[in-house]
Amino acid sequence: MAREKKRRSNGRRSPLAAAALIGAGLMITGAVYAGTSAAFAATDTQTAASSTLTVDDGEKLFTANCATCHGLDLQGTPNGPSLYGVGELAVEFQMSTGRMPLQMQGPQAPQKEPQFTEDQILAISSFVQESAPGPTFPEDHLLDGGGDVANGAELFRVNCAMCHNVAAAGGALTEGKYAPALTETSALHMYAAMVTGPQNMPVFGDMNLSDEDKRDIISALLYQQQSVQIGGFSLGSLGPVSEGLFVWIFGIGALVAITVWITAKSN
Template sequence: MTRNSKSTRIGKTSRRGRRHPLATIALVTIGLLSTGGAYALFSSTASAETSSVNTQASVDEGKKLFSSNCATCHGLNLQGVDNVGPSLYGVGAASVSFQVGTGRMPLANQGPQAEKKAVQFTEEQVSSLALYVASLSPGPAIPSAEYLGANGNASTGAELFRVNCAMCHNVAGAGGALTQGKWAPALAGVLPVHIYEAMVTGPQSMPVFNDTNLTPTQKADIITYLKYLDKNPSPGGFDLGAVGPVSEGLFIWIFGLGAIVAVTIWIAAKAN
C-alpha cells in the first residue's frame, strides 16, 4: 500500500470522527429544553396540588364559621329553618359574598329586610364562607376582576341604569322607599364587586339580572356609571339628597311659602 493511500484513509477516518461545530450547541439546547419542560411540569403540578390544598383548607374553615354563625338560622346543611332563615341551596358564592361582605349577615334582628352594618368577618373569612356554601350547592360565582375596574362605557351604563334600576334606586343612585317598609339602598360608595353580586343574586326585593338580561359587559358599564357619580358630584351645587322633586318641593314649600308669609306680615305690620 502506498503512502498516499494510507494518508487518504487516515484523513477520511479523522473527518468521520470529528464532531460537527453545532453539535455541542444542539446538545446544550436539547438539555435546557428537557430540563425546563420537566421543571414547568413539576411546578404546575405542585402549584395545582398546593391550590387544591389551600382551597380545601378554606372550605374547612368556612364550614367552621358557618356552623358557629349561620347554621342556627340556615341549618347545618343549608336546608334553612322554618320561619327563621331561608334555604341557601343554589345561592352560590356571590350571594354569600354580598350578604356577609356588606354586613347584612349575620342578621341583627328580624325586619322587613336586612340592614347594612359593620362587617363582622375578615375578607379571608368571607371568602371561606362563600367557598363552603358553593361547595355544597353551586350557584352564581364571585365576579371576575375584569368587570370590576369601572373602566367600561359610562354613557351606556347610565342608559342601562335608567331603564333597569332607577325606578327603585333613583337615577342618581340615591335610593328610595318601597312597599311594606322596605327600601332600595343608596349606591354611593358601594364596592363594585357588591354591585355586581347584587345584580346576579337579587337580594331583598331586587330582581335577578342574569347574563341573559344584562351581559357581564353591560353590568360593568353600570358599575362604571355609578363610580362616575361617586367621583363627580352634582354640578348644580347642593343636590338636596338627589331624590328629585320630593326634597325640592319640600324646600320650596317651607322656604318659598315661608318667605311669602313673612313678607306679607311685614307689609301688613308696616301699614298699621
C-alpha cells in the same frame, strides 16, 4: 466681688445649648419611634400573611354562626332559607354588608357593620361554594369602571331607576321595604346584587343583561360616585319633589314673613 461675677459669667450656658439639646432629643425620639413602627409593621405583615383561613375553618365558622337558621346541611330551616345554589358571591355580599347574620326579623335585612373579618367571610363563602355551588366572583375587568358610561346610564334608567332612583339615591318600596342608595356601593357588590338578586331585587341573568351590560352599569354608577355635584346642594338627589318642597317652605315662607313684617311696620 469682681472675681465672683466673672466666675458666674463663665459658668453660664449659651442660649443655643438648650435648642441643641431639644433638637437632639427630638431626633432620638423620632429614630426610636421609626424603628418601633417598622418592627410593628413587620409583625403585622407576618400576622396577616399567616391568618389566611381554609375551607375547614369556614365550615367551623358556619356551624357556629349560621347553621342555626340555615341548617347544618345548608338546606334551610323554618328560620332561614336554603343556601343551595346561592354560591360564594351571595354569601360574601350578605356578610360583607352586614345584612347577615340577621339582626332581627323584619321586612328587610338592614345594612350594618360586618360582624366578621374579611378572611372569615371568604372562608365561609368558600365552604358554601364547595358544598352548594352557585355564582362566583367575576373577572376583574368587569369591575374596573372602564365600560361605556353613557350606555350604562341608559341601562340603569330602564332597569334600575324605578326602585333605586335615577340618581341612585335609593327609594321606598311597599310594606316597609326599600331600595338602598348606591352612592357608596362597591363595584363588586353592584355586580353581586345584579347576579344574585338580594332582598327584593330581581336576578338579572345573561338574557336580561350581559356581562358587558353589567360592566357598563357599574361604570356609570362609579362615574356618578366620583363626579362633582354642580349647582349647590343636591337636596338628596330626589328631583322636583324635594326641590318644590324646598321652594314652598323657604320661598313662600320668606314671602309670608316679609308680608307680616311690612304689615306690622305700617301699623
